[in-house]
Amino acid sequence: MERLLLLLICFLFLSQPNNSSSSLSFNSSTPLCHSHQSSSLLHFRNSFSVGQSLICDLYSYPPKNSWKMGTDCCGWDGVTCDTMSGHVIAVDLSCSRLQGPIHPNTTLFSLRHLQRLNLALNNFGGSAISSKFGGFANMTHLNLTRSSFIGNFPSEISHLSKLVSLDLSWNYMMRIETPSLKRLVQNLTHLTELVLDYVNMSSVSPNSFMNLSSSLTSLRLYYCGLKGRFPDNIFHLPNLQLLDVRYNYNLTGSLPTYNWSTPLKSLRLSEAEFPINLPNLISNLKSLKELYLSNCNFIVSSYPTFLPNLTQITSLDLSYNNFGGQCPWSLLNNAGLTYLRLSGNNFIGQLPDLSTNQTQVSSSNSSSNSQSVSQIPSNLVSLKLYDNLLNGTIPSWLYDIPSLQYLILANNQLTGHIGEFLHNSLVALWLNNNKLHGPLPLSISKLVSLRYLVVSFNNLSGNVESKIFFRLKNLSYLDMSNNPLLSLSSFTFATNILPNIVQLQLSSSNITEIPHFLQTAENIEYLDLSKNQIKGNIPKWFLEVGKDSLYNLNLSYNFLTSIGHLPWKHMDILDLHSNMLQGPLPVPPLGVSFFSVSRNNLIGEIPLLICNLSSLLYLDLAYNHLSNMIPPCLGNLSNHLIDFDLKSNSLHGTIPSTFAKGCYLKSLKLNGNKLEGSLPQSLVHCRKLEVLDFGNNKINSTFPHWLETLPELRVLILRSNNFHGTLGNPKTKFPFPNLRIIDLSHNEFYGHLPTNLFNYLKAMMMNVSANKGELKYMGDNYYQDSVIVVMKGLFFELVKIQSLFTTIDFSNNNFKGEIPKSIGELGSLKGLNFSHNNLTGCMPPSLGKLTNLEWLDLSSNKLIGEIPIQLADLTSLEVLNLSENYLFGQIPRGKQFNTFMNDSYKENRGLCGFQ
Ligand SMILES: *[C@@H]1O[C@H](CO)[C@@H](O)[C@H](O)[C@H]1NC(C)=O
Ligand SMILES: *[C@@H]1O[C@H](CO)[C@@H](O)[C@H](O)[C@H]1NC(C)=O
Ligand SMILES: *[C@@H]1O[C@H](CO)[C@@H](O)[C@H](O)[C@H]1NC(C)=O
Numbered sequence: 029m030e031r032l033l034l035l036l037i038c039f040l041f042l043s044q045p046n047n048s049s050s051s052l053s054f055n056s057s058t059p060l061c062h063s064h065q066s067s068s069l070l071h072f073r074n075s076f077s078v079g080q081s082l083i084c085d086l087y088s089y090p091p092k093n094s095w096k097m098g099t100d101c102c103g104w105d106g107v108t109c110d111t112m113s114g115h116v117i118a119v120d121l122s123c124s125r126l127q128g129p130i131h132p133n134t135t136l137f138s139l140r141h142l143q144r145l146n147l148a149l150n151n152f153g154g155s156a157i158s159s160k161f162g163g164f165a166n167m168t169h170l171n172l173t174r175s176s177f178i179g180n181f182p183s184e185i186s187h188l189s190k191l192v193s194l195d196l197s198w199n200y201m202m203r204i205e206t207p208s209l210k211r212l213v214q215n216l217t218h219l220t221e222l223v224l225d226y227v228n229m230s231s232v233s234p235n236s237f238m239n240l241s242s243s244l245t246s247l248r249l250y251y252c253g254l255k256g257r258f259p260d261n262i263f264h265l266p267n268l269q270l271l272d273v274r275y276n277y278n279l280t281g282s283l284p285t286y287n288w289s290t291p292l293k294s295l296r297l298s299e300a301e302f303p304i305n306l307p308n309l310i311s312n313l314k315s316l317k318e319l320y321l322s323n324c325n326f327i328v329s330s331y332p333t334f335l336p337n338l339t340q341i342t343s344l345d346l347s348y349n350n351f352g353g354q355c356p357w358s359l360l361n362n363a364g365l366t367y368l369r370l371s372g373n374n375f376i377g378q379l380p381d382l383s384t385n386q387t388q389v390s391s392s393n394s395s396s397n398s399q400s401v402s403q404i405p406s407n408l409v410s411l412k413l414y415d416n417l418l419n420g421t422i423p424s425w426l427y428d429i430p431s432l433q434y435l436i437l438a439n440n441q442l443t444g445h446i447g448e449f450l451h452n453s454l455v456a457l458w459l460n461n462n463k464l465h466g467p468l469p470l471s472i473s474k475l476v477s478l479r480y481l482v483v484s485f486n487n488l489s490g491n492v493e494s495k496i497f498f499r500l501k502n503l504s505y506l507d508m509s510n511n512p513l514l515s516l517s518s519f520t521f522a523t524n525i526l527p528n529i530v531q532l533q534l535s536s537s538n539i540t541e542i543p544h545f546l547q548t549a550e551n552i553e554y555l556d557l558s559k560n561q562i563k564g565n566i567p568k569w570f571l572e573v574g575k576d577s578l579y580n581l582n583l584s585y586n587f588l589t590s591i592g593h594l595p596w597k598h599m600d601i602l603d604l605h606s607n608m609l610q611g612p613l614p615v616p617p618l619g620v621s622f623f624s625v626s627r628n629n630l631i632g633e634i635p636l637l638i639c640n641l642s643s644l645l646y647l648d649l650a651y652n653h654l655s656n657m658i659p660p661c662l663g664n665l666s667n668h669l670i671d672f673d674l675k676s677n678s679l680h681g682t683i684p685s686t687f688a689k690g691c692y693l694k695s696l697k698l699n700g701n702k703l704e705g706s707l708p709q710s711l712v713h714c715r716k717l718e719v720l721d722f723g724n725n726k727i728n729s730t731f732p733h734w735l736e737t738l739p740e741l742r743v744l745i746l747r748s749n750n751f752h753g754t755l756g757n758p759k760t761k762f763p764f765p766n767l768r769i770i771d772l773s774h775n776e777f778y779g780h781l782p783t784n785l786f787n788y789l790k791a792m793m794m795n796v797s798a799n800k801g802e803l804k805y806m807g808d809n810y811y812q813d814s815v816i817v818v819m820k821g822l823f824f825e826l827v828k829i830q831s832l833f834t835t836i837d838f839s840n841n842n843f844k845g846e847i848p849k850s851i852g853e854l855g856s857l858k859g860l861n862f863s864h865n866n867l868t869g870c871m872p873p874s875l876g877k878l879t880n881l882e883w884l885d886l887s888s889n890k891l892i893g894e895i896p897i898q899l900a901d902l903t904s905l906e907v908l909n910l911s912e913n914y915l916f917g918q919i920p921r922g923k924q925f926n927t928f929m930n931d932s933y934k935e936n937r938g939l940c941g942f943q
C-alpha cells in the first residue's frame with residue numbers, strides 16, 4: 029500500500045502541470061536572443077548527459093529538441109525572452125532527463141535576468157544547491173523539485189527577495205537548518221507558495237515559520253521530519269488556502285477554536301499530532317474543500333453526526349482513526365466529491381444502494397439502518413475503503429462512475445460477484461482479501477489504463493482467458509493468488525501479453541507452468557509463483573527473464589528438479605525452498621540478502637563461493653543432503669548474516685571457529701549433522717544470538733559455560749551429542765538471562781543438577797499469566813525460528829517458537845543427587861524432563877509451584893518418598909511420568925490426579941492407591 033501511496037502522490041503531483049512558464053507568443057518582431065545567453069543555455073544543457081527517466085516517460089514529457097546552436101534561443105522549447113530587451117527571463121527544463129551535477133561555475137548563473145527557472149524532475153546526481161542560485165536578483169519562481177539535490181540548503185536563497193514561488197520538494201537527501209529557514213522566511217516577503225515536501229527538516233524548529241509572508245497562499249511541508257510545536261499564527265494567515273503538514277509524526281500544535289476566519293480550502297494534517305475537534309473545524313472552515321485527517325488525534329468522538337454538513341467537500345481522508353459503526357455514506361451525495369478515503373477503520377454494514385425515487389419513499393418508512401445514495405457520485409476519482417469490516421455485495425452504481433480511477437476495497441468481507449465495469453477509467457482495482465466469488469468480469473479487458481489489478485485471497489472461479497489481458501498494456505501489478513477455484517492454464521500458456529508487468533503474484537493458483545508471457549516481460553521485478561504444481565526443470569528461457577530487473581523471486585513449494593545457473597544481477601530475495609532440486613547447491617547472485625533452498629534434494633559440498641555473498645542476511649540450506657565440511661569462511665559471513673540454518677544435512681568435520689567481533693547472528697542451527705570437535709568459543713562474539721541448535725551431532729565437549737553471557741540467548745539445544753562433565757556452578761553472576769528452552773538430553777553429563785543455575789534463569793521465572801495476551805513468535809518477517817523439542821514424550825517441530833515457550837530437558841544423562849528445591853522458582857516452565865538419570869532423594873514439594881507445567885517426566889531415577897500432595901494443584905499438567913523410581917505411599921487423589929493413568933506410576937513398588 030505504501031508503494032501505491034507514493035505512486036499516487038507522484039501522480040497527483042504530476043497531474044497539475046506548471047503553466048507558469050507557458051511559451052512566449054513568438055513572432056517575427058521579437059528581438060533575437062542575445063548570443064552569449066544562447067551559448068550559456070546550450071553550455072548549461074550540454075554539461076549533462078541525457079538519461080532515462082521512468083517518471084517522465086510515464087507522463088510522456090516530450091524531449092526538448094529545439095535547442096540548437098544558430099537558432100534563436102527565444103524560440104526554444106521552455107525558453108522565454110523579455111519582449112523588449114530580448115533577455116532570457118524564463119527557462120523550463122523540467123523532465124529533460126538531465127543527469128550530472130550542477131557545478132558552481134556553470135554558465136546557468138550568467139543568465140542574470142532570469143525570473144522563472146524550472147529544473148524539476150532531473151537527476152543532478154547528488155550535487156548540493158549552489159549558493160549562486162541566490163544571485164538571480166529578479167527571480168520570482170524557482171522550481172527544483174525531484175532533482176536529487178543533496179547537502180545543506182544554501183542560506184543565499186534568502187537573497188531572492190522577489191520570490192513568489194519556491195518549490196524544493198522531494199529532494200529528500202537535502203537538509204534545511206533553522207538559521208537558513210529563518211532568513212528565508214524573513215526576507216521573502218512576497219512569497220505566496222512554499223513547497224518543501226520531503227525535504228529533511230528534522231532539526232528545524234517549527235517556530236521558524238512564524239513570520240511567513242502574509243501573502244502566503246500555499247504551504248506544503250509533507251513528510252519533513254518536523255517535530256515540536258507548530259506556530260499558531262500560521263492558521264491565521266489571511267490568504268492561506270492550502271496547508272499540508274502530513275506525516276510529520278511528532279509535530280504538535282493546536283487549531284484555533286474560535287474567531288477563525290480563514291480562506292483555507294485544503295487542510296492536510298494526517299499523521300501529525302494536532303488534536304482535532306471536528307465539529308469545531310467544520311463550523312469554522314466554510315471554504316474547505318479538501319480535508320485529510322488520516323490517523324489523527326480526535327478529541328470529540330461524535331464524528332459522523334457532523335459529516336453530513338461537509339457538503340462542499342471534494343476530498344476527504346479519515347482513514348485509520350478507529351471509527352466504527354456505519355460508514356458516513358451520505359458523503360457520496362456530494363456532487364463534487366472526487367476523493368474519499370475511509371480505510372483502516374471499523375466500519376461495518378453494506379455499501380449503500382442507489383435509491384430509485386420510489387424506494388426512497390418506502391425505505392424512509394421501513395428502516396433507518398439502510399442508507400442509500402441518491403445519485404451516482406459522478407465525479408469520484410478515488411474511493412478507498414480497504415481495511416474495514418464491510419460486507420454485502422459491491423453495488424452496481426460503483427461500476428458506473430465515468431471518472432473512477434482508484435477503487436480499493438481490499439480487506440473487507442465483501443461477497444457476491446465482481447460486476448462488469450461500464451467505463452474504462454480505472455487505473456487501480458484492489459479487491460483482495462474479501463469473499464468474492466464468480467469469474468473475473470470480461471469488461472476488465474477494456475480497462476486500458478489499468479496499472480494495478482489485485483484480486484488475491486477470494487473465492488473467484490472460472491477460466492481466466494488470456495484475451496482479457498490483450499489490451500492491458502499498462503498493467504504492471506497483477507496479483508491473482510489464492511483463489512483455489514480459478515483456472516489459469518490458458519493464461520499461463522499465453523504469450524505476448526502484459527509487456528509491462530513489474531510485479532506478478534500467482535501463489536497457490538494451481539498453475540503447472542511458469543507463465544509463458546514472462547518471456548517478453550522486460551521490467552519484471554517481483555515474481556511469486558510459490559505453492560503451485562510447477563514440475564521438472566526450469567525452462568532455459570526463464571533464466572533470461574528480468575535479468576536486469578528481477579529482485580524478488582519466490583518459487584517455493586513446487587516440484588522443480590533443477591534450476592541451473594542463477595543469473596539475476598539485482599536479485600535480493602530468492603526463495604526456492606520445498607522443491608525437489610537435485611545436484612549441487614546453486615550459488616545465488618552476489619547481492620542476495622535472503623536465500624533459501626531448504627527441503628530439496630541437494631547433494632555435494634557447500635561451495636566456497638557462498639562466502640562471497642556479501643549482502644546475505646538469511647541463509648537456509650536445511651533438509652538437504654549436503655556433505656563434506658562446513659567451509660570455514662562461512663564464519664566470516666557472520667558480520668552480516670542474521671539467520672543461518674544447516675539443519676538435517678550430512679555435514680561432518682568441525683564447526684567453523686571464525687566468528688568475529690561484531691558478529692550479527694541471531695540464529696544458528698546445525699542440528700542433525702555429523703559434526704565433531706568442540707563448540708567454537710568465538711561464538712561469544714555473536715552478542716545477538718537468540719537460538720543455538722547443535723542437537724544430534726557428535727560434538728565432544730564439556731558444558732559451554734561461556735555461552736552464559738549471551739544476553740539474548742533464548743534457545744540452547746545440545747541434545748544427542750557427546751557432551752560430558754559436570755554442569756557445576758555458573759561462572760557469571762547472571763547466567764543465561766533470557767534462556768527459555770534448554771535441552772541437554774542424551775549426553776553424558778554427570779554430577780549434581782545445577783542448583784545455582786536454576787536460581788538465576790530469570791526468563792523462566794517470569795509469571796506468564798501476566799503477559800498471556802501477547803502471543804509473540806521469535807524471528808521476523810523473513811524467517812521464523814523452528815526447533816525440534818520433545819513435548820509430552822513426542823517429537824514436535826515448533827515451526828514458530830512462541831516467545832514464552834519454556835522447557836528444560838536434562839533426560840538421559842548421569843545426573844545424581846536430589847532435585848533442587850529452587851526448580852520451583854521457574855514459574856513459566858511448561859515442560860520439565862529429568863528422566864533416565866540417577867536422581868535420588870524426595871520429589872521437592874516446590875514442584876507444586878510450577879503452575880504452567882504441562883508435562884513432567886521424572887521416570888527412571890532413584891527417587892524415594894511420597895508424591896507431594898501439592899502436585900494436585902497443577903491444573904495445566906497433562907502428562908505425568910514418575911515410573912521406575914522408589915516412590916512409596918499413597919498416590920494423591922482428586923483434582924489433576926484423576927486425569928492420569930496408572931502408567932504414570934508403574935514400577936514403583938511402594939506406591940498404593942492406583943485408580
Ligand atoms: C514544479 O514543477 C513541477 C514539474 O513541472 C510541477 O509539477 C510543480 O507543480 C511545480 N511546482 C510549483 C510550485 O509550481
Ligand atoms: C566547472 O568545475 C568543474 C569541477 O569543479 C570542472 O570539472 C569543469 O571543467 C568546470 N567547468 C567550466 C566550464 O569551467
Ligand atoms: C530587475 O528588475 C528591475 C525592475 O524591473 C530592472 O530594472 C532590472 O534591470 C532587473 N535586473 C535584472 C538583472 O534583470
Ligand SMILES: *[C@@H]1O[C@H](CO)[C@@H](O)[C@H](O)[C@H]1NC(C)=O
Pocket residue numbers: 183186187188189211215
Ligand atoms: C534579504 O534580501 C536583500 C536583497 O535581496 C539582501 O541584500 C539581504 O542580504 C537579504 N537578507 C538576508 C538575511 O538574506
Ligand SMILES: *[C@@H]1O[C@H](CO)[C@@H](O)[C@H](O)[C@H]1NC(C)=O
Pocket residue numbers: 255277278
Ligand atoms: C516521535 O515520537 C515517538 C514517541 O511518541 C518516538 O518513539 C519517535 O522516536 C519520535 N520520532 C522522532 C523522529 O523523533
Ligand SMILES: *[C@@H]1O[C@H](CO)[C@@H](O)[C@H](O)[C@H]1NC(C)=O
Pocket residue numbers: 307308310311334337
Ligand atoms: C450541521 O447541520 C445541522 C443541520 O443541518 C445543524 O443543526 C448543525 O448545527 C450543523 N453542525 C455544524 C457543526 O455546523
Ligand SMILES: *[C@@H]1O[C@H](CO)[C@@H](O)[C@H](O)[C@H]1NC(C)=O
Pocket residue numbers: 382383384385402403
Ligand atoms: C430522483 O429524482 C430527482 C428529481 O426529483 C432526479 O434528479 C434524480 O435523478 C432521480 N434519481 C433517480 C435515481 O432516478
